[in-house]
Amino acid sequence: MTSHSDFRVAGRAGPGPEPNRRDWRGALVNYTRPRVIGMALLGFSSGLPYLLVFSTLSAWLATVGVSKTAIGFFSWIGITYSIKFFWAPVIDRARVPGLTRWLGRRRSWMLVAQVGLMVGLFCMARTDPATNLEAMAWFGLLVAFSAATQDVTVDAWRIEAVARDQQGAMAAMYLAGYRIAMLVAGAGAFYIAAAASWSTAYLVMAGLVAIGMLTVLALGEPAVEAGRDTELREQWAIDWLAARSAHPVWLQRVERLVIGTIVCPFWDFFSRYRRQAIAILCLVGVYRLSDITLAVMSNPFYLDIGYTPDEIASVSKIFGLAMTLAGAALGGLLVARIGLLKTVFAGAVLTSSANLVFAWLATVNGPGLVDLAITISAENLAGGIAMTSFIAYLSSLTNTDYTATQYALFSSLMTLPGKFIGGFSGWVVDDYGGYAWFFLYTAVAGLPAIALLVLLMRQSQRRREGVPR
Numbered sequence: 001m002t003s004h005s006d007f008r009v010a011g012r013a014g015p016g017p018e019p020n021r022r023d024w025r026g027a028l029v030n031y032t033r034p035r036v037i038g039m040a041l042l043g044f045s046s047g048l049p050y051l052l053v054f055s056t057l058s059a060w061l062a063t064v065g066v067s068k069t070a071i072g073f074f075s076w077i078g079i080t081y082s083i084k085f086f087w088a089p090v091i092d093r094a095r096v097p098g099l100t101r102w103l104g105r106r107r108s109w110m111l112v113a114q115v116g117l118m119v120g121l122f123c124m125a126r127t128d129p130a131t132n133l134e135a136m137a138w139f140g141l142l143v144a145f146s147a148a149t150q151d152v153t154v155d156a157w158r159i160e161a162v163a164r165d166q167q168g169a170m171a172a173m174y175l176a177g178y179r180i181a182m183l184v185a186g187a188g189a190f191y192i193a194a195a196a197s198w199s200t201a202y203l204v205m206a207g208l209v210a211i212g213m214l215t216v217l218a219l220g221e222p223a224v225e226a227g228r229d230t231e232l233r234e235q236w237a238i239d240w241l242a243a244r245s246a247h248p249v250w251l252q253r254v255e256r257l258v259i260g261t262i263v264c265p266f267w268d269f270f271s272r273y274r275r276q277a278i279a280i281l282c283l284v285g286v287y288r289l290s291d292i293t294l295a296v297m298s299n300p301f302y303l304d305i306g307y308t309p310d311e312i313a314s315v316s317k318i319f320g321l322a323m324t325l326a327g328a329a330l331g332g333l334l335v336a337r338i339g340l341l342k343t344v345f346a347g348a349v350l351t352s353s354a355n356l357v358f359a360w361l362a363t364v365n366g367p368g369l370v371d372l373a374i375t376i377s378a379e380n381l382a383g384g385i386a387m388t389s390f391i392a393y394l395s396s397l398t399n400t401d402y403t404a405t406q407y408a409l410f411s412s413l414m415t416l417p418g419k420f421i422g423g424f425s426g427w428v429v430d431d432y433g434g435y436a437w438f439f440l441y442t443a444v445a446g447l448p449a450i451a452l453l454v455l456l457m458r459q460s461q462r463r464r465e466g467v468p469r
């Protein structure tokens with residue numbers, strides 16, 4: 001019998017050998033590839049629904065007199081984004097009757113999710129929350145569930161559609177499309193609502209889902225097949241379990257499903273990375289501690305030091321978006337030019353350093369718009385580089401036999417610690433030294449990620465030099 005230790009597949013290993021480096025011109029060529037361009041449109045489709053079930057929806061509900069308590073309960077709709085890993089294994093394995101044969105595994109699920117998005121947004125537009133709040137909640141849940149499902153499938157398609165040396169460009173285009181969509185669903189929806197109505201705004205947003213649908217139909221399906229090692233691993237686990245139990249046939253089928261969709265993705269990851277796996281998972285959990293914690297207090301900070309809402313909107317939303325897009329593009333170029341781990345490391349250092357710029361702004365007497373622009377430029381440029389490279393890094397950690405499941409787990413782990421710690425941010429500002437010290441704390445919160453990256457880079461260098469672990 002084959003031992004389980006024999007099943008260590010190569011997959012797309014993140015800390016493993018770097019892809020061939022390119023010069024700047026070669027790195028720029030990545031942005032001209034059809035699938036990379038299409039990734040921006042899929043990123044737009046992913047980013048469009050996010051605010052429509054969060055702050056934009058909250059504004060609509062507030063304007064029709066819905067209570068603050070009910071608006072707060074509506075925020076629970078967004079939990080679907082944090083638990084998408086529960087149904088990601090189904091997306092990895094199940095076929096959509098009639099569609100999978102035509103479009104393939106990834107695009108068929110994408111299209112189903114987008115249909116759910118369009119239907120949900122259309123029904124929200126045709127519902128009056130003042131008289132039928134319960135229906136609005138159910139339609140909002142349909143939108144959020146469909147959006148989370150779309151995220152799972154888009155992430156899987158992005159990882160499988162191109163070679164590893166193009167993942168930086170794919171992540172940059174995804175981030176660019178996502179942020180533009182958030183501007184459309186945020187400020188754009190507000191403008192439409194002011195000129196017409198909230199119902200009209202949501203009808204327009206429902207129509208914009210067609211951009212993603214047309215992109216799905218135009219792009220090809222990734223040519224990925226289950227590896228022989230994956231089949232052997234799953235069969236070994238099934239045989240091992242069958243030899244130790246005498247369950248009914250129906251229960252054996254359930255066990256086979258659980259092994260293939262839940263147990264083996266974890267087994268695969270730990271068998272590939274072994275002792276490194278814990279360090280990698282810790283890095284995934286702490287990489288965004290610094291920027292997520294800062295984001296909770298950034299807008300209250302701007303208001304408290306004297307900036308008006310119009311000034312904040314003009315600089316942080318419009319100018320900040322431009323800097324994020326620039327950072328994302330630069331991050332994609334750096335991944336292709338200097339390598340993945342080095343760019344992820346640079347992003348971590350820049351993010352922590354940008355938080356120190358916030359600490360500086362907190363000490364300025366009578367800060368002006370130039371000071372605000374400098375601070376937001378530093379934050380968004382660093383964030384663009386960090387997020388682009390880290391998305392590419394997470395993508396490289398997955399085995400394409402379990403892409404949707406593994407990436408959904410990574411992306412959930414990436415945000416949960418930061419969101420939890422961010423809940424204490426106001427307490428730190430109020431009771432432990434004010435904004436300047438708080439921003440200093442957030443900069444320090446980036447040090448564990450930097451230390452883990454140094455460790456992983458050294459291990460990667462040792463493997464390239466042939467030094468045993």
